Amino acid sequence: MKKDVLILSGFLGSGKTTLLKEVLQSLKEEQKKPAVLMNELGSVSIDSDAVGEDTALRELLDGCICCTISEKLESQLQELLINEDFDVLIIETTGAAHPVEVVDSILSPLFADRFEFKGIITVVDGKQWRERSELGPAILHLMREQIRHAQFIVANKMDLLTEMEQGTVVFELQQLNPNAKLTITNYGKVSMKDVFAAKPIKEIKDHDKAAIGKHLSLQAVVYTFKGQVDAEVFEEWLKQQPETIYRMKGYIPFKGNKYPTMFQYSYGMPLFMQADMKYKPNFVIIGEGIHKTEIIRSLERIDQA
Numbered sequence: 001m002k003k004d005v006l007i008l009s010g011f012l013g014s015g016k017t018t019l020l021k022e023v024l025q026s027l028k029e030e031q032k033k034p035a036v037l038m039n040e041l042g043s044v045s046i047d048s049d050a051v052g053e054d055t056a057l058r059e060l061l062d063g064c065i066c067c068t069i070s071e072k073l074e075s076q077l078q079e080l081l082i083n084e085d086f087d088v089l090i091i092e093t094t095g096a097a098h099p100v101e102v103v104d105s106i107l108s109p110l111f112a113d114r115f116e117f118k119g120i121i122t123v124v125d126g127k128q129w130r131e132r133s134e135l136g137p138a139i140l141h142l143m144r145e146q147i148r149h150a151q152f153i154v155a156n157k158m159d160l161l162t163e164m165e166q167g168t169v170v171f172e173l174q175q176l177n178p179n180a181k182l183t184i185t186n187y188g189k190v191s192m193k194d195v196f197a198a199k200p201i202k203e204i205k206d207h208d209k210a211a212i213g214k215h216l217s218l219q220a221v222v223y224t225f226k227g228q229v230d231a232e233v234f235e236e237w238l239k240q241q242p243e244t245i246y247r248m249k250g251y252i253p254f255k256g257n258k259y260p261t262m263f264q265y266s267y268g269m270p271l272f273m274q275a276d277m278k279y280k281p282n283f284v285i286i287g288e289g290i291h292k293t294e295i296i297r298s299l300e301r302i303d304q305a
Contacts, residue, residue, distance in 0.1 A: 026192030
């Protein structure tokens with residue numbers, strides 16, 4: 001059975017760790033076993049005491065989960081799967097982590113079929129958002145990306161704002177991501193029933209294709225090839241994929257090759273590398289507003305089982 005994965009996102013100081021405590025308590029009340037992967041930019045863990053001794057905890061220090069220590073992440077995830085009994089994995093990212101990169105790092109083709117990506121909870125410091133004009137352009141862009149890709153937005157520390165300012169913040173966040181569930185709170189206190197009810201954006205049906213631009217929620221598709229694939233047919237399939245697909249990676253069993261070919265796709269650039277052993281032919285696709293069922297159907301058509 002796949003393990004659910006929930007990502008806690010948000011800029012530095014927004015209140016992710018406080019919210020983490022609420023999530024863990026709620027999971028335990030529902031008789032679900034959580035595990036936590038906590039990422040810190042520094043060499044010392046600051047918030048690990050937020051996780052109780054009865055919860056499996058792994059820490060990634062000295063770097064961001066989505067860039068400098070992605071290899072360590074892979075080994076930690078494998079170790080968790082082998083040695084720990086859990087139902088839900090909560091990943092608390094650093095404030096500097098980009099949501100797309102985090103999902104990309106988590107869903108390694110080696111064990112992508114063991115995890116079910118359930119979405120992103122982004123915590124926003126209301127006062128910090130109100131005063132965002134004081135932030136640099138790179139930081140502001142990251143904050144917007146963290147908000148735009150979320151399934152659930154927690155507008156935190158709202159008691160520090162006037163009622164009118166609260167209304168403005170809510171309006172601006174909803175403008176950035178109209179599809180996310182949004183709640184106003186102080187001290188990270190939210191109803192976890194609402195969090196877990198916050199499903200990713202409803203899958204777009206075939207007859208709704210014209211509305212794809214309005215559906216901006218990060219999704220992940222995992223497909224396991226059953227047979228062999230014709231290289232030319234795959235390349236033609238690749239050309240037909242929308243620009244809203246940000247990442248693709250996996251091991252593709254092309255016809256005529258002894259071992260699967262390692263494939264990576266990022267920022268529109270495909271890369272093929274011949275593997276030297278028989279990896280499981282898992283294929284991962286990450287994007288916004290993508291037609292999950294249609295992508296799986298199209299892969300089944302080129303998968304010569």
